[in-house]
Amino acid sequence: MHRRSGCGDRAHVSTAGRWDVVTGRRSTAVPEPVSFLRTSWSTDPFALCSYSFQTPSCLGVDMRTLLAEPVADRVFFAGEATSVDAPATTRGALESGRRAAREIRRTARAGARIVVVGAGFAGLGCADALERFGFDVRVVEARDRVGGRVWTRRIAGAPVELGASWIHGAARNPIGALLRRSRGRGYEVDYDDIVGRDEAAMAELGEHLEALDDVEDPDMTAVSALLPDPLPAGLRYATSVAYAQEYGCEPSELAVAADQGWFGTGRGADLLLLDGYDRLIAHLQNRRVVHTNTPVTAISHTATGVRLDLAIGAHLDADAVVVTVPIGVLKSSAIRFTPALPERKQEAIAALGAGLLDKLWLEFESAFWDSTAEFIEWRDPDSPGLWSVWLNGHAVFGKPLLLGFNGGQHARALADASDRAVVASALTALGRRFA
Known part of the structure; x- marks a missing residue:
């Protein structure tokens, strides 16, 4: 599991009290947040996506x-x-x-x-x-501002990333070198430190994907060709975790060739930045004037x-x-x-996918969840894959923060929703998860 880059300038902080739930009802198993930050990259005119992916x-x-x-x-x-x-x-x-x-x-x-x-x-x-x-x-x-799809804000004194969060393979990586030169601190991520994962669903997905290397034309074939149609609920959850939240797209949009090996991981541990990605941007910019x-x-x-x-x-x-x-x-x-x-360059622009991964940071008065595991997963029985993965900010920063991810179709469905609707949706999911 690698959470990649992606965010947009539609981010908001609120210190309002209670949120009126759109449906009129939700579980009271979780408290109201103190504040939040959300992104909507696809509605940001200077991004219109989170990052690229290879289509068939x-x-x-x-x-x-x-x-x-x-x-x-x-x-x-x-x-x-x-x-x-x-x-x-x-x-x-x-x-x-x-x-x-x-x-x-x-x-x-x-x-x-x-x-x-x-x-x-x-x-x-x-x-x-x-x-x-x-x-x-x-x-x-x-x-x-500078940074593009790197954008660091702060909640509860912690640097929260709205765009890029990780350094993937910090060793022999120029970003890792920037981190060292800037004297920034990194937190080594353990992707296996998860509670709530539906292991059976992930195993079922793994069985289908065993045939990835046998596909005759991986450039032209979508990953969905290896999966049943329609997808059962378990695989809808598993593909959301494995694809929508990795590549920002659905298996039907991603070429098999793109999933046969992601080359961006480099070597060494993956790191979260305890002082913020903006520290690296500032170090790289130095005194350079940006208009x-x-x-x-x-x-x-x-x-x-x-x-x-x-x-x-x-x-x-x-x-x-x-x-x-x-x-x-x-x-x-x-x-x-x-x-x-040139025509071939236009073809390349048309062919490349524009992936979408949106985030929601929630700050609470105190942690009501397992405060040790780095990741929390959940399979929504009604909409598998929606709010399925959360990063535990308490484990990383020692602060009562949760970071929820939505990618692909779930992110697109929420892109134009109001802040109130997005926060209410997340709280409903957390309420059901912790009920």
Whole structure:
């Protein structure tokens, strides 16, 4: 179990009293929360997803390499979606930015003007490398903050991640190196420290997936081809845990090739950050100026340079540009490219999936749950997979916090719901879990 990146700017803190339950009734087995933070990445115009995933396609993993290819040595691309080795991770994002910087170094003149679009790990990592190579760099960011899909807030004095939470395989990982240089602290996660798991359902899923390696065309075949249709309740729960909350999609949307081995784990332990991911972002940014509140609406290039049109009505001229926006933004055509991107790159953008994993942090007066296990699972008999996994913030931070996850179809169903409805839904689930 690896919880990947993903969050959005639709996050809220509330210190209100009791919540009126949408249904009018819910179990009283759990108290009301003191405060909450929730995300809705798919409704965030600067993300429109949590992270990418590989869909069934004749392009296979080439969809990522095609997305990464430069256009006319003027328009370069970076971001986790362009990473073959570590997609959907901060490591993949950072490495992709550094890769784009090396590509520019091979083709651009010394001191060339480069604009980097986006100030997440990909954009900041790219800018850092470009400046070291001697280029004149400007970073523009659509949001009013740096970090992109890394966003740290605080509840009860604890750093709570709304986007990326884990460092997957901290050893020999540039993100792990950043953690050490920033003198941040990591908490080693034990994914087997779980209470409430439906072991029979997970075992049943494992039996079906034994045939993964025997699929003749894993690039074109969806994982759902190995599963019964319709899915019984146990498998609906198990696939939510194994797929919706890993890849942000359903088995019918994910290529078998993507599930035959996730390369982003690296080596060593997976870590949660006890001082917050924002500490790493600040260390990487250093004193670099980032122009926030500066969305890019159009990028045009000629043989002599690049022009970027900004939402504020101005424009920037440069010798090259590095685009690091999420795959959801590229799929939405929020940025217009002139001339149009090459057909194969457009095919790659269309083929890549835009996964969704949303979070809900709840703060309580005190912990009413098992305060030692790191993860709490539950199978809802009416909607298997809904609020099925919770991270125990008491075990990690020593604070009365719970973090609930929803991915794939459950996340999409709640994306446009009100805060009150989402919190009420979670409390109802917890009430039934602990009744």
